[in-house]
Structure formats: C-alpha cells, structure tokens
Amino acid sequence: MAGGRFLVAYFSWSGNTRRLAHLIHEEVGGDVFEIQPAVPYPDSYSEVLEQARREIRSGYKPPLREVRDVSPYTVIFIGSPNWWSTIAPPVAAFLAGQDFSGKALAPFCTHGGGGLGRMVEDIARLCPRAAILEPLSVYEGDLRDLQAIRAKAAAWLHRIGVK
Numbered sequence: 001m002a003g004g005r006f007l008v009a010y011f012s013w014s015g016n017t018r019r020l021a022h023l024i025h026e027e028v029g030g031d032v033f034e035i036q037p038a039v040p041y042p043d044s045y046s047e048v049l050e051q052a053r054r055e056i057r058s059g060y061k062p063p064l065r066e067v068r069d070v071s072p073y074t075v076i077f078i079g080s081p082n083w084w085s086t087i088a089p090p091v092a093a094f095l096a097g098q099d100f101s102g103k104a105l106a107p108f109c110t111h112g113g114g115g116l117g118r119m120v121e122d123i124a125r126l127c128p129r130a131a132i133l134e135p136l137s138v139y140e141g142d143l144r145d146l147q148a149i150r151a152k153a154a155a156w157l158h159r160i161g162v163k
C-alpha cells in the first residue's frame with residue numbers, strides 16, 4: 001500500500017482525536033480533513049453527552065458542514081472519539097454519505113477507558129464493501145506523552161502496511 005493516496009479524516013469535539021489525527025498525518029502524509037457537523041455540538045459536556053446519546057440511539061446522521069470526496073484515495077484513516085461505545089454521529093454521516101467500495105479504511109479512536117467499543121463493527125456495517133484494517137485505539141490520558149503515542153502509531157502504521 002506504500003505509494004497509495006492517503007486521507008486522514010476525523011471528528012473531534014474536545015481536541016484529543018484531532019491531536020492523534022495530526023500525528024498520523026505527519027507520519028503518512030497525504031491529506032487531512034476535519035469532519036464537522038453543520039450545527040456544532042454544544043460546549044457543555046453534560047449537554048453533548050445527552051445530545052450524543054439521543055442521536056446514537058436513533059441512528060441520526062447530522063448534515064455535515066463540508067464533504068470531502070474520497071474517490072481519489074486508496075487508504076482512508078477514519079478517526080472518532082468513542083461516544084457511547086461507538087463512532088460519533090458526524091463520522092457515521094461521513095461514512096454513510098459516500099461509496100467506500102474497494103477502499104481500505106483504517107479506524108482510529110481516542111477514548112476515556114472504553115477502547116474501541118463497537119466502533120469497528122459499526123464502521124463495517126456502514127461501509128460493507130471496504131476493507132477494514134486493524135484499528136488503533138488511544139486512551140485520552142496517554143496523549144500527554146506524545147513521543148510514546150507517536151511510536152505506537154508508527155508501529156501500527158507498519159503493521160497495516162502503510163509505512
């Protein structure tokens with residue numbers, strides 16, 4: 001897969017997944033794209049928690065501020081915080097909105113202790129014709145040691161064959 005075209009697409013509410021996305025982008029190059037809902041989530045933790053719970057429960061996929069066409073890319077890194085054990089609704093909207101047939105999807109997440117939850121299964125359900133590569137999951141507290149995370153990400157990129 002070396003020499004493929006890479007897109008690092010991610011959603012982040014409080015900045016952790018953004019930090020990880022940029023670190024991956026620094027390693028692989030290619031393009032980076034922030035998935036943003038047309039209507040931003042509230043700043044209040046308790047409000048976003050409740051809104052996310054409702055949206056995930058009902059399968060709501062919010063309209064996005066902008067969509068990046070994935071057709072030129074061979075590998076798409078798809079990043080989300082773990083929200084209620086799954087991907088955040090804007091990530092679900094991004095994945096449901098385009099054709100990922102024949103693409104390789106490399107999921108990555110940051111989380112508060114719950115790891116990947118059922119993210120990989122939910123991504124595979126939304127993109128049944130994509131090849132889902134081994135995911136990377138990073139505990140939010142571990143992002144304080146960027147050197148260690150960089151090494152972890154580099155080892156992961158090596159394992160999935162992109163570096």
Ligand SMILES: Cc1cc2nc3c(=O)[nH]c(=O)nc-3n(C[C@H](O)[C@H](O)[C@H](O)COP(=O)(O)O)c2cc1C
Nearest residue numbers: 012013014015016017081082084085110112113114
């Ligand atoms: C709405 C919401 C739901 C969350 N649900 C979970 C969860 O189910 N399991 C978990 O480990 N962490 C959960 N978290 C914590 C986040 O996954 C964690 O803080 C993550 O690093 C945030 O990424 P971000 O800064 O890119 O938004 C939740 C956070 C929010 C805001």
